[in-house]
Amino acid sequence: MYCFLRLSVLLVGLIVSVSSYAANAVQPLTTADDLGPKVEQPIEFPHDRHAGDAAKGGMQINCMYCHTYARRSIVAGIPPLQKCIGCHQNIESVRETPRIKKLFEYWEAKKAVPWKKVHDLPDFVRFNHERHIQRFVFAQNKPVQEACGYCHGDVKTMTVARRQKPLSMGWCVSCHQKDHPVDATSTKTTHGPNDCWQCHK
């Protein structure tokens, strides 16, 4: 009887371990470098050209010039086509390049560019851009690109943005547990909220 039991335990153990190994082998939960999937955008938007350093041929435009809602809303916002055209109608030097031509095609057809979402959080999560930007950029005087980069990576070196961080709950909490100074000068620190309902809805 015990022999049978032992044998069955052994067998079950074997099956479980083999199947879990197989499951692991088929689909790894996260890639080693936490990179998100490559997202095909309708226009290959060069973030490096717009926001990159001047030394590397970038225009050093503030993130919040285009993603203007980040400091005052839950979402950062994808800029409307008007914003692109607002500058580009006056930039003759690149007017005939393929990407800008495509941009003006959308403009003349009066259609929005169907940008794809890169940083897609699950539906049960509430993330507020405003709170983070207010804290890091306005209260602590951190450079905008650094503050955005905590979650979005070094976007100014990318062309099409790609997810750089895991954006998992454990990863969020790893930062929320740290002590952050409340503003640029004070020595008082606070950490991010750890209430379930702050982020889960």
Next chain:
Amino acid sequence: MSITNLLENWSDFRQQHPSDDRPHREYKWAMSIDLDACTGCNACSVACYAENNLPVVGKEKFLHGHSHHWIRIERYWANDGREFADQGAQFLPMLCQHCESAPCETVCPVGATNHTADGLNSQVYNRCVGSRYCNANCPYKARYFNWYDYPTTDNVWPEPMNQQLNPDVTVRGKGVMEKCTFCVQRLTVAKSNARSEGRSVLDGEVQTACQQVCPTGAISFGNLVDPLAKVGKQWMTQQVDLNKDKQAKDVAEEAAKLRGYRILEELRTYPSVMYLEQLREGSI
């Protein structure tokens, strides 16, 4: 908290008020419902369905007790010796009481229901495994279980109707427990707005959906920590203390004049909802 410690000091744990040592600093959301003003019109319930993406389950499932009314109107009849009462209905809107010492929280095997710093009883859907212990332990029966996958298999919101879903609230799938949240999505927005302006949420700045639609204004909602809040004043005038399981006024002579009470207070749940008793003809 080890299990032996818990068992040895069980009565202490039950006597202790949960926020005795950690008082609410900024917010303690609370409600008061005037049963004298309530006409039982069910507008609060309808508003809740719209605000919180509640599925309308239909007659058959309702009879099985599978309905999802986070706020429901309970009816009580004064039948005065008749076999079936035909008049004198009394209405009582019942919702999650957001107990300070919530019985549901202690029994959740996975910690899906917790107490927040604002004194809310939170329910995290993606953590819930559907053991339904919380439902069994809730004395108010204010928790509702998703027996079916309403959005997909039951198709509660067919094609154009899914546009009405509130994007700030999760659409729950099969096998999770849900309950009134005090419209936490609105509270979060109000708190964030107030924070940007460097103040705390003003009284009346945030309303729950049920409060907003109540035609007689029977429901008031606010921050109990705020001394200017209407709710706090109501609790004060009715001499109902959040942190007591037995109100001092109940033994006093003039208690009859005060209408405030909390349901099943003696179970030491410390609910955050105060009801104002209906005035009866005899008492006027």
